[in-house]
Amino acid sequence: MIIPVIMAGGSGTRLWPLSRTAFPKQFIALTSNLTMLQETAARLDGLSGDDGISPMVICNEEHRFLVAEQMRQQKLTPSILLEPAGRNTAPAIGLAAIKAVEDAKLASASNELTEFPVLLVLAADHVIEDVEAFQQCVKSLLPEVQAGKFGTLGIVPTEPATGYGYIKATTSSGRLGRVSEFVEKPDAETAARYVAEGYLWNSGMFLIRADRYLEELKNFRLDIYDACVKSMASTQLDLDFVRIDKEAFEACPDESVDYAVMEPLAAKGEVVVAPLDAGWSDVGSWSALWEIADKDAQGNVMAGQDEKNFILQGSENCYVYGSAGNDGSGRLIATLGVENLVIVDTPDALLVANKDKVQDIKKIVSQIKASG
Ligand code: GDD
Ligand code: MG
Known part of the structure:
Protein backbone atom coordinates (compact mmCIF):
# COMPACT_ATOMS: atom_id res chain seq x y z
CA MET A 1 0.00 0.00 0.00
CA ASP A 282 11.35 22.45 -8.54
CA VAL A 283 10.42 25.73 -10.26
CA GLY A 284 12.16 27.50 -7.42
CA SER A 285 12.74 30.77 -9.27
CA TRP A 286 11.67 32.87 -12.23
CA SER A 287 14.77 31.81 -14.15
CA ALA A 288 13.83 28.13 -13.59
CA LEU A 289 10.40 28.86 -15.01
CA TRP A 290 11.97 30.61 -18.01
CA GLU A 291 14.18 27.53 -18.60
CA ILE A 292 11.25 25.12 -18.87
CA ALA A 293 8.69 27.32 -20.66
CA ASP A 294 8.00 27.58 -24.41
CA LYS A 295 9.85 30.56 -25.88
CA ASP A 296 9.45 32.72 -28.98
CA ALA A 297 12.23 32.96 -31.60
CA GLN A 298 14.03 35.59 -29.49
CA GLY A 299 13.98 33.42 -26.38
CA ASN A 300 11.20 35.37 -24.67
CA VAL A 301 8.51 33.76 -22.53
CA MET A 302 5.08 35.42 -22.40
CA ALA A 303 2.98 34.07 -19.55
CA GLY A 304 -0.12 34.63 -17.45
CA GLN A 305 -2.26 36.41 -20.04
CA ASP A 306 -3.08 36.25 -23.74
CA GLU A 307 -0.06 36.69 -26.04
CA LYS A 308 -1.79 39.54 -27.87
CA ASN A 309 -1.22 41.62 -24.72
CA PHE A 310 2.57 41.54 -25.19
CA ILE A 311 4.71 43.64 -27.51
CA LEU A 312 8.34 42.67 -27.07
CA GLN A 313 10.35 44.74 -29.56
CA GLY A 314 14.04 43.96 -29.99
CA SER A 315 13.99 42.15 -26.64
CA GLU A 316 15.69 38.84 -25.93
CA ASN A 317 15.66 36.05 -23.37
CA CYS A 318 13.13 37.74 -21.12
CA TYR A 319 10.43 36.20 -18.91
CA VAL A 320 7.37 38.46 -18.95
CA TYR A 321 4.27 37.71 -16.89
CA GLY A 322 1.04 39.66 -16.96
CA SER A 323 -1.94 39.00 -14.66
CA ALA A 324 -5.02 38.19 -16.68
CA GLY A 325 -7.44 39.28 -13.95
CA ASN A 326 -10.78 37.63 -13.26
CA ASP A 327 -12.29 38.56 -16.64
CA GLY A 328 -9.20 37.23 -18.45
CA SER A 329 -8.46 40.64 -19.98
CA GLY A 330 -5.07 41.66 -18.56
CA ARG A 331 -3.25 44.74 -19.80
CA LEU A 332 -0.69 45.55 -22.46
CA ILE A 333 2.97 45.02 -21.59
CA ALA A 334 5.60 46.41 -23.95
CA THR A 335 9.38 46.15 -23.82
CA LEU A 336 11.97 47.71 -26.09
CA GLY A 337 15.58 46.67 -26.56
CA VAL A 338 16.00 44.83 -23.26
CA GLU A 339 17.68 41.51 -22.55
CA ASN A 340 17.67 38.88 -19.86
CA LEU A 341 14.99 40.52 -17.72
CA VAL A 342 12.24 39.09 -15.58
CA ILE A 343 9.16 41.31 -15.57
CA VAL A 344 6.18 40.25 -13.47
CA ASP A 345 3.16 42.51 -13.46
CA THR A 346 0.46 41.90 -10.84
CA PRO A 347 -2.37 44.22 -9.74
CA ASP A 348 -0.51 45.52 -6.68
CA ALA A 349 3.17 44.93 -7.37
CA LEU A 350 5.56 45.03 -10.33
CA LEU A 351 8.90 43.23 -10.44
CA VAL A 352 11.67 44.10 -12.88
CA ALA A 353 14.78 42.02 -12.28
CA ASN A 354 17.96 40.83 -13.93
CA LYS A 355 17.34 37.15 -14.73
CA ASP A 356 20.69 36.20 -13.17
CA LYS A 357 19.74 37.79 -9.85
CA VAL A 358 16.34 36.27 -9.20
CA GLN A 359 17.67 33.91 -6.49
CA ASP A 360 17.85 37.06 -4.32
CA ILE A 361 14.14 37.89 -4.44
CA LYS A 362 13.91 36.63 -0.87
CA LYS A 363 15.75 39.84 0.07
CA ILE A 364 12.92 41.94 -1.36
CA VAL A 365 10.35 39.87 0.50
CA SER A 366 12.28 40.27 3.77
CA GLN A 367 12.42 44.02 3.22
CA ILE A 368 8.66 44.17 2.63
CA LYS A 369 8.04 42.13 5.80
CA ALA A 370 10.43 44.33 7.81
CA SER A 371 8.67 47.51 6.74
CA GLY A 372 5.32 45.97 7.78
N1 GDD B 1 3.23 20.84 5.19
C1 GDD B 1 4.36 21.51 5.11
N2 GDD B 1 4.80 22.19 6.20
N3 GDD B 1 5.04 21.53 3.94
C2 GDD B 1 6.19 22.23 3.89
C3 GDD B 1 6.70 22.95 4.99
C4 GDD B 1 5.95 22.92 6.21
O1 GDD B 1 6.29 23.53 7.23
N4 GDD B 1 7.85 23.54 4.61
C5 GDD B 1 8.06 23.21 3.32
N5 GDD B 1 7.05 22.42 2.87
C6 GDD B 1 6.86 21.82 1.53
C7 GDD B 1 6.98 22.86 0.41
O2 GDD B 1 5.68 23.31 0.03
C8 GDD B 1 7.62 22.03 -0.69
O3 GDD B 1 6.61 21.34 -1.40
C9 GDD B 1 8.48 21.00 0.06
O4 GDD B 1 7.93 20.92 1.37
C10 GDD B 1 9.98 21.34 0.12
O5 GDD B 1 10.15 22.55 0.83
P1 GDD B 1 10.92 23.79 0.23
O6 GDD B 1 10.86 24.90 1.21
O7 GDD B 1 10.46 24.06 -1.17
O8 GDD B 1 12.41 23.22 0.23
P2 GDD B 1 13.60 23.62 -0.73
O9 GDD B 1 13.15 23.66 -2.15
O10 GDD B 1 14.26 24.84 -0.20
O11 GDD B 1 14.62 22.39 -0.51
C11 GDD B 1 14.22 21.03 -0.52
O12 GDD B 1 13.78 20.62 -1.80
C12 GDD B 1 14.80 20.66 -2.84
C13 GDD B 1 14.20 20.13 -4.12
O13 GDD B 1 13.07 20.83 -4.47
C14 GDD B 1 15.41 20.20 -0.07
O14 GDD B 1 14.98 18.87 0.12
C15 GDD B 1 16.54 20.25 -1.10
O15 GDD B 1 17.61 19.41 -0.71
C16 GDD B 1 16.01 19.79 -2.44
O16 GDD B 1 17.02 19.86 -3.44
MG1 MG C 1 11.29 23.89 -3.13
Whole structure:
Protein backbone atom coordinates (compact mmCIF):
# COMPACT_ATOMS: atom_id res chain seq x y z
CA MET A 1 0.00 0.00 0.00
CA ILE A 2 1.54 3.33 -1.11
CA ILE A 3 0.10 6.48 0.45
CA PRO A 4 1.16 9.66 -1.34
CA VAL A 5 1.83 12.50 1.10
CA ILE A 6 1.89 15.87 -0.60
CA MET A 7 3.67 18.56 1.40
CA ALA A 8 2.07 21.83 0.50
CA GLY A 9 3.07 24.11 3.36
CA GLY A 10 5.95 26.05 1.75
CA SER A 11 5.89 29.76 1.07
CA GLY A 12 7.55 29.94 -2.37
CA THR A 13 8.98 33.40 -1.71
CA ARG A 14 11.34 33.36 -4.69
CA LEU A 15 8.35 33.64 -7.01
CA TRP A 16 7.24 36.98 -5.54
CA PRO A 17 5.17 38.96 -6.51
CA LEU A 18 2.98 36.19 -7.91
CA SER A 19 3.51 33.80 -5.02
CA ARG A 20 2.27 35.33 -1.75
CA THR A 21 1.77 34.17 1.83
CA ALA A 22 -1.96 33.93 1.16
CA PHE A 23 -1.43 32.24 -2.18
CA PRO A 24 1.92 30.40 -2.48
CA LYS A 25 3.21 28.96 -5.74
CA GLN A 26 1.96 25.39 -5.21
CA PHE A 27 -1.61 26.67 -5.61
CA ILE A 28 -0.91 28.58 -8.82
CA ALA A 29 -1.04 27.29 -12.42
CA LEU A 30 2.49 28.12 -13.56
CA THR A 31 3.35 25.58 -16.22
CA SER A 32 0.01 24.23 -17.45
CA ASN A 33 -3.65 24.88 -16.75
CA LEU A 34 -3.42 22.75 -13.62
CA THR A 35 -1.96 24.19 -10.43
CA MET A 36 1.32 22.69 -9.19
CA LEU A 37 -0.58 20.82 -6.45
CA GLN A 38 -2.97 19.40 -9.04
CA GLU A 39 -0.05 18.42 -11.29
CA THR A 40 1.50 16.59 -8.35
CA ALA A 41 -1.70 14.60 -7.74
CA ALA A 42 -2.26 13.94 -11.46
CA ARG A 43 1.25 12.47 -11.73
CA LEU A 44 0.17 9.61 -9.46
CA ASP A 45 -2.48 8.31 -11.86
CA GLY A 46 -1.98 4.62 -12.46
CA LEU A 47 0.83 4.26 -9.92
CA SER A 48 -0.96 1.62 -7.89
CA GLY A 49 -2.92 -0.11 -10.66
CA ASP A 50 -6.68 0.21 -10.84
CA ASP A 51 -7.53 0.92 -7.26
CA GLY A 52 -6.73 4.64 -7.44
CA ILE A 53 -4.81 6.32 -4.63
CA SER A 54 -6.15 9.07 -2.47
CA PRO A 55 -3.29 11.22 -1.28
CA MET A 56 -2.79 12.87 2.06
CA VAL A 57 -2.14 16.59 1.79
CA ILE A 58 -0.45 18.45 4.60
CA CYS A 59 -0.62 22.22 4.53
CA ASN A 60 -1.09 25.36 6.58
CA GLU A 61 -4.62 25.72 7.93
CA GLU A 62 -4.88 29.07 6.17
CA HIS A 63 -4.89 27.25 2.82
CA ARG A 64 -7.43 24.53 3.64
CA PHE A 65 -10.14 25.71 1.26
CA LEU A 66 -7.67 26.20 -1.60
CA VAL A 67 -6.45 22.63 -1.17
CA ALA A 68 -9.94 21.14 -0.77
CA GLU A 69 -11.27 22.96 -3.82
CA GLN A 70 -8.27 22.14 -6.04
CA MET A 71 -8.49 18.45 -5.10
CA ARG A 72 -12.26 18.40 -5.58
CA GLN A 73 -11.76 19.70 -9.13
CA GLN A 74 -9.71 16.56 -9.73
CA LYS A 75 -12.32 14.31 -8.13
CA LEU A 76 -9.97 13.47 -5.28
CA THR A 77 -10.93 13.28 -1.62
CA PRO A 78 -7.67 13.34 0.27
CA SER A 79 -7.19 13.53 4.03
CA ILE A 80 -6.07 17.09 4.60
CA LEU A 81 -3.88 17.64 7.66
CA LEU A 82 -3.82 21.24 8.83
CA GLU A 83 -0.74 22.69 10.47
CA PRO A 84 -1.39 25.69 12.71
CA ALA A 85 2.14 26.90 11.85
CA GLY A 86 4.94 25.83 9.50
CA ARG A 87 7.62 23.74 11.20
CA ASN A 88 9.31 22.53 8.01
CA THR A 89 9.29 19.05 6.53
CA ALA A 90 10.59 16.74 9.30
CA PRO A 91 7.56 17.40 11.56
CA ALA A 92 5.13 17.49 8.59
CA ILE A 93 6.17 13.96 7.58
CA GLY A 94 6.02 12.92 11.25
CA LEU A 95 2.35 13.95 11.46
CA ALA A 96 1.52 12.15 8.21
CA ALA A 97 3.33 9.01 9.39
CA ILE A 98 1.41 8.94 12.68
CA LYS A 99 -1.87 9.33 10.78
CA ALA A 100 -0.95 6.55 8.32
CA VAL A 101 -0.02 4.12 11.12
CA GLU A 102 -3.23 4.94 13.04
CA ASP A 103 -5.35 4.45 9.91
CA ALA A 104 -3.66 1.14 9.11
CA LYS A 105 -4.26 -0.14 12.66
CA LEU A 106 -7.91 0.89 12.55
CA ALA A 107 -8.34 -0.92 9.25
CA SER A 108 -6.99 -4.21 10.59
CA ALA A 109 -9.17 -6.56 12.61
CA SER A 110 -6.59 -6.95 15.35
CA ASN A 111 -5.81 -3.21 15.69
CA GLU A 112 -2.18 -4.11 14.99
CA LEU A 113 -0.04 -3.28 11.97
CA THR A 114 -0.53 -6.25 9.65
CA GLU A 115 0.73 -4.39 6.60
CA PHE A 116 3.23 -1.54 6.75
CA PRO A 117 1.96 1.66 5.10
CA VAL A 118 4.55 3.11 2.73
CA LEU A 119 4.55 6.89 2.32
CA LEU A 120 5.47 8.47 -0.99
CA VAL A 121 6.51 11.89 0.27
CA LEU A 122 6.21 14.54 -2.44
CA ALA A 123 6.70 18.26 -2.67
CA ALA A 124 3.75 20.14 -4.12
CA ASP A 125 5.82 22.33 -6.38
CA HIS A 126 7.71 20.14 -8.84
CA VAL A 127 7.59 19.77 -12.60
CA ILE A 128 8.39 16.35 -14.08
CA GLU A 129 8.16 15.92 -17.84
CA ASP A 130 8.52 12.14 -18.01
CA VAL A 131 5.82 10.86 -15.64
CA GLU A 132 6.39 7.26 -16.71
CA ALA A 133 10.06 7.43 -15.66
CA PHE A 134 9.01 8.95 -12.31
CA GLN A 135 6.57 6.11 -11.62
CA GLN A 136 9.16 3.49 -12.67
CA CYS A 137 11.63 4.99 -10.20
CA VAL A 138 9.12 4.81 -7.36
CA LYS A 139 8.30 1.19 -8.16
CA SER A 140 11.98 0.25 -8.34
CA LEU A 141 12.49 1.45 -4.76
CA LEU A 142 9.51 -0.38 -3.30
CA PRO A 143 11.05 -3.78 -2.39
CA GLU A 144 13.96 -2.23 -0.45
CA VAL A 145 11.60 0.20 1.25
CA GLN A 146 9.19 -2.55 2.29
CA ALA A 147 12.20 -4.28 3.83
CA GLY A 148 12.85 -1.17 5.95
CA LYS A 149 15.29 1.00 3.99
CA PHE A 150 14.58 4.68 3.25
CA GLY A 151 14.19 5.39 -0.47
CA THR A 152 14.75 8.63 -2.31
CA LEU A 153 14.65 9.84 -5.90
CA GLY A 154 17.94 11.45 -6.96
CA ILE A 155 17.87 13.76 -9.94
CA VAL A 156 20.63 13.51 -12.55
CA PRO A 157 21.94 17.11 -12.49
CA THR A 158 21.98 19.31 -15.56
CA GLU A 159 23.97 22.19 -14.01
CA PRO A 160 25.80 23.08 -10.80
CA ALA A 161 22.66 24.49 -9.16
CA THR A 162 23.03 26.03 -5.71
CA GLY A 163 19.31 25.92 -4.90
CA TYR A 164 19.24 22.15 -4.41
CA GLY A 165 20.67 19.66 -1.97
CA TYR A 166 23.07 16.98 -3.28
CA ILE A 167 23.31 13.23 -2.77
CA LYS A 168 26.45 11.15 -3.00
CA ALA A 169 25.69 7.58 -4.01
CA THR A 170 27.74 4.49 -4.78
CA THR A 171 26.21 4.23 -8.25
CA SER A 172 24.43 6.54 -10.63
CA SER A 173 24.21 4.20 -13.56
CA GLY A 174 20.43 3.90 -13.68
CA ARG A 175 20.14 1.21 -11.00
CA LEU A 176 19.58 1.71 -7.29
CA GLY A 177 22.48 3.18 -5.39
CA ARG A 178 23.35 3.37 -1.73
CA VAL A 179 23.51 6.94 -0.41
CA SER A 180 26.59 7.79 1.60
CA GLU A 181 25.97 11.51 2.03
CA PHE A 182 23.28 14.19 1.83
CA VAL A 183 24.50 17.79 1.60
CA GLU A 184 22.10 20.69 1.69
CA LYS A 185 22.49 23.60 -0.79
CA PRO A 186 26.25 24.07 -1.39
CA ASP A 187 28.00 27.22 -2.67
CA ALA A 188 28.71 27.52 -6.41
CA GLU A 189 32.25 26.12 -6.26
CA THR A 190 31.24 23.07 -4.22
CA ALA A 191 28.22 22.48 -6.48
CA ALA A 192 30.48 22.42 -9.56
CA ARG A 193 32.73 19.86 -7.88
CA TYR A 194 29.74 17.70 -6.89
CA VAL A 195 28.41 17.67 -10.46
CA ALA A 196 31.86 16.72 -11.78
CA GLU A 197 32.06 13.91 -9.19
CA GLY A 198 28.69 12.46 -10.20
CA TYR A 199 26.54 13.51 -7.25
CA LEU A 200 22.75 13.61 -7.77
CA TRP A 201 20.35 16.37 -6.79
CA ASN A 202 18.19 15.75 -3.76
CA SER A 203 14.67 15.87 -5.17
CA GLY A 204 13.00 16.09 -1.78
CA MET A 205 10.87 13.07 -2.78
CA PHE A 206 11.06 10.03 -0.50
CA LEU A 207 9.57 6.57 -0.24
CA ILE A 208 9.50 5.43 3.39
CA ARG A 209 7.61 3.03 5.60
CA ALA A 210 5.62 5.19 8.03
CA ASP A 211 6.58 3.11 11.06
CA ARG A 212 10.29 3.20 10.10
CA TYR A 213 10.17 6.98 9.72
CA LEU A 214 8.75 7.34 13.21
CA GLU A 215 11.36 4.95 14.59
CA GLU A 216 14.25 6.92 13.08
CA LEU A 217 12.74 10.31 13.93
CA LYS A 218 12.50 9.14 17.53
CA ASN A 219 16.06 7.91 17.33
CA PHE A 220 17.62 11.09 15.87
CA ARG A 221 15.20 13.80 17.01
CA LEU A 222 13.24 12.74 20.05
CA ASP A 223 12.14 16.39 20.54
CA ILE A 224 10.43 16.52 17.12
CA TYR A 225 8.99 13.02 17.55
CA ASP A 226 7.50 13.86 20.95
CA ALA A 227 6.01 17.12 19.66
CA CYS A 228 4.41 15.27 16.70
CA VAL A 229 2.92 12.56 18.94
CA LYS A 230 1.49 15.20 21.30
CA SER A 231 0.13 17.23 18.38
CA MET A 232 -1.67 14.21 16.95
CA ALA A 233 -3.00 13.03 20.31
CA SER A 234 -5.71 15.67 20.31
CA THR A 235 -6.54 16.29 16.67
CA GLN A 236 -10.00 17.56 15.78
CA LEU A 237 -12.00 16.58 12.77
CA ASP A 238 -13.45 19.70 11.16
CA LEU A 239 -15.45 18.81 8.03
CA ASP A 240 -12.90 16.65 6.18
CA PHE A 241 -9.95 18.44 7.71
CA VAL A 242 -7.71 17.03 10.43
CA ARG A 243 -6.74 19.91 12.70
CA ILE A 244 -3.46 19.43 14.53
CA ASP A 245 -3.24 20.63 18.14
CA LYS A 246 -1.98 24.21 18.00
CA GLU A 247 -0.15 24.52 21.30
CA ALA A 248 1.66 21.18 20.97
CA PHE A 249 2.68 21.75 17.35
CA GLU A 250 3.87 25.31 17.89
CA ALA A 251 6.29 23.92 20.47
CA CYS A 252 7.82 21.64 17.82
CA PRO A 253 11.34 22.52 16.56
CA ASP A 254 11.56 23.72 12.94
CA GLU A 255 13.68 21.32 10.89
CA SER A 256 13.82 19.85 7.39
CA VAL A 257 13.71 16.09 6.87
CA ASP A 258 17.03 16.36 5.08
CA TYR A 259 18.85 17.58 8.18
CA ALA A 260 16.82 15.76 10.81
CA VAL A 261 16.70 12.26 9.36
CA MET A 262 18.21 11.79 5.90
CA GLU A 263 21.73 13.08 6.64
CA PRO A 264 22.35 10.97 9.77
CA LEU A 265 20.61 7.92 8.28
CA ALA A 266 22.65 8.06 5.07
CA ALA A 267 25.80 7.92 7.17
CA LYS A 268 24.51 4.58 8.50
CA GLY A 269 24.00 3.19 4.95
CA GLU A 270 20.22 2.99 5.38
CA VAL A 271 19.18 5.11 2.38
CA VAL A 272 18.80 3.87 -1.20
CA VAL A 273 18.45 6.16 -4.22
CA ALA A 274 16.87 5.67 -7.62
CA PRO A 275 18.40 8.05 -10.19
CA LEU A 276 15.80 9.98 -12.16
CA ASP A 277 16.47 11.71 -15.48
CA ALA A 278 13.03 12.96 -16.44
CA GLY A 279 13.01 16.72 -17.02
CA TRP A 280 12.61 17.57 -13.32
CA SER A 281 12.58 21.08 -11.86
CA ASP A 282 11.35 22.45 -8.54
CA VAL A 283 10.42 25.73 -10.26
CA GLY A 284 12.16 27.50 -7.42
CA SER A 285 12.74 30.77 -9.27
CA TRP A 286 11.67 32.87 -12.23
CA SER A 287 14.77 31.81 -14.15
CA ALA A 288 13.83 28.13 -13.59
CA LEU A 289 10.40 28.86 -15.01
CA TRP A 290 11.97 30.61 -18.01
CA GLU A 291 14.18 27.53 -18.60
CA ILE A 292 11.25 25.12 -18.87
CA ALA A 293 8.69 27.32 -20.66
CA ASP A 294 8.00 27.58 -24.41
CA LYS A 295 9.85 30.56 -25.88
CA ASP A 296 9.45 32.72 -28.98
CA ALA A 297 12.23 32.96 -31.60
CA GLN A 298 14.03 35.59 -29.49
CA GLY A 299 13.98 33.42 -26.38
CA ASN A 300 11.20 35.37 -24.67
CA VAL A 301 8.51 33.76 -22.53
CA MET A 302 5.08 35.42 -22.40
CA ALA A 303 2.98 34.07 -19.55
CA GLY A 304 -0.12 34.63 -17.45
CA GLN A 305 -2.26 36.41 -20.04
CA ASP A 306 -3.08 36.25 -23.74
CA GLU A 307 -0.06 36.69 -26.04
CA LYS A 308 -1.79 39.54 -27.87
CA ASN A 309 -1.22 41.62 -24.72
CA PHE A 310 2.57 41.54 -25.19
CA ILE A 311 4.71 43.64 -27.51
CA LEU A 312 8.34 42.67 -27.07
CA GLN A 313 10.35 44.74 -29.56
CA GLY A 314 14.04 43.96 -29.99
CA SER A 315 13.99 42.15 -26.64
CA GLU A 316 15.69 38.84 -25.93
CA ASN A 317 15.66 36.05 -23.37
CA CYS A 318 13.13 37.74 -21.12
CA TYR A 319 10.43 36.20 -18.91
CA VAL A 320 7.37 38.46 -18.95
CA TYR A 321 4.27 37.71 -16.89
CA GLY A 322 1.04 39.66 -16.96
CA SER A 323 -1.94 39.00 -14.66
CA ALA A 324 -5.02 38.19 -16.68
CA GLY A 325 -7.44 39.28 -13.95
CA ASN A 326 -10.78 37.63 -13.26
CA ASP A 327 -12.29 38.56 -16.64
CA GLY A 328 -9.20 37.23 -18.45
CA SER A 329 -8.46 40.64 -19.98
CA GLY A 330 -5.07 41.66 -18.56
CA ARG A 331 -3.25 44.74 -19.80
CA LEU A 332 -0.69 45.55 -22.46
CA ILE A 333 2.97 45.02 -21.59
CA ALA A 334 5.60 46.41 -23.95
CA THR A 335 9.38 46.15 -23.82
CA LEU A 336 11.97 47.71 -26.09
CA GLY A 337 15.58 46.67 -26.56
CA VAL A 338 16.00 44.83 -23.26
CA GLU A 339 17.68 41.51 -22.55
CA ASN A 340 17.67 38.88 -19.86
CA LEU A 341 14.99 40.52 -17.72
CA VAL A 342 12.24 39.09 -15.58
CA ILE A 343 9.16 41.31 -15.57
CA VAL A 344 6.18 40.25 -13.47
CA ASP A 345 3.16 42.51 -13.46
CA THR A 346 0.46 41.90 -10.84
CA PRO A 347 -2.37 44.22 -9.74
CA ASP A 348 -0.51 45.52 -6.68
CA ALA A 349 3.17 44.93 -7.37
CA LEU A 350 5.56 45.03 -10.33
CA LEU A 351 8.90 43.23 -10.44
CA VAL A 352 11.67 44.10 -12.88
CA ALA A 353 14.78 42.02 -12.28
CA ASN A 354 17.96 40.83 -13.93
CA LYS A 355 17.34 37.15 -14.73
CA ASP A 356 20.69 36.20 -13.17
CA LYS A 357 19.74 37.79 -9.85
CA VAL A 358 16.34 36.27 -9.20
CA GLN A 359 17.67 33.91 -6.49
CA ASP A 360 17.85 37.06 -4.32
CA ILE A 361 14.14 37.89 -4.44
CA LYS A 362 13.91 36.63 -0.87
CA LYS A 363 15.75 39.84 0.07
CA ILE A 364 12.92 41.94 -1.36
CA VAL A 365 10.35 39.87 0.50
CA SER A 366 12.28 40.27 3.77
CA GLN A 367 12.42 44.02 3.22
CA ILE A 368 8.66 44.17 2.63
CA LYS A 369 8.04 42.13 5.80
CA ALA A 370 10.43 44.33 7.81
CA SER A 371 8.67 47.51 6.74
CA GLY A 372 5.32 45.97 7.78
N1 GDD B 1 3.23 20.84 5.19
C1 GDD B 1 4.36 21.51 5.11
N2 GDD B 1 4.80 22.19 6.20
N3 GDD B 1 5.04 21.53 3.94
C2 GDD B 1 6.19 22.23 3.89
C3 GDD B 1 6.70 22.95 4.99
C4 GDD B 1 5.95 22.92 6.21
O1 GDD B 1 6.29 23.53 7.23
N4 GDD B 1 7.85 23.54 4.61
C5 GDD B 1 8.06 23.21 3.32
N5 GDD B 1 7.05 22.42 2.87
C6 GDD B 1 6.86 21.82 1.53
C7 GDD B 1 6.98 22.86 0.41
O2 GDD B 1 5.68 23.31 0.03
C8 GDD B 1 7.62 22.03 -0.69
O3 GDD B 1 6.61 21.34 -1.40
C9 GDD B 1 8.48 21.00 0.06
O4 GDD B 1 7.93 20.92 1.37
C10 GDD B 1 9.98 21.34 0.12
O5 GDD B 1 10.15 22.55 0.83
P1 GDD B 1 10.92 23.79 0.23
O6 GDD B 1 10.86 24.90 1.21
O7 GDD B 1 10.46 24.06 -1.17
O8 GDD B 1 12.41 23.22 0.23
P2 GDD B 1 13.60 23.62 -0.73
O9 GDD B 1 13.15 23.66 -2.15
O10 GDD B 1 14.26 24.84 -0.20
O11 GDD B 1 14.62 22.39 -0.51
C11 GDD B 1 14.22 21.03 -0.52
O12 GDD B 1 13.78 20.62 -1.80
C12 GDD B 1 14.80 20.66 -2.84
C13 GDD B 1 14.20 20.13 -4.12
O13 GDD B 1 13.07 20.83 -4.47
C14 GDD B 1 15.41 20.20 -0.07
O14 GDD B 1 14.98 18.87 0.12
C15 GDD B 1 16.54 20.25 -1.10
O15 GDD B 1 17.61 19.41 -0.71
C16 GDD B 1 16.01 19.79 -2.44
O16 GDD B 1 17.02 19.86 -3.44
MG1 MG C 1 11.29 23.89 -3.13
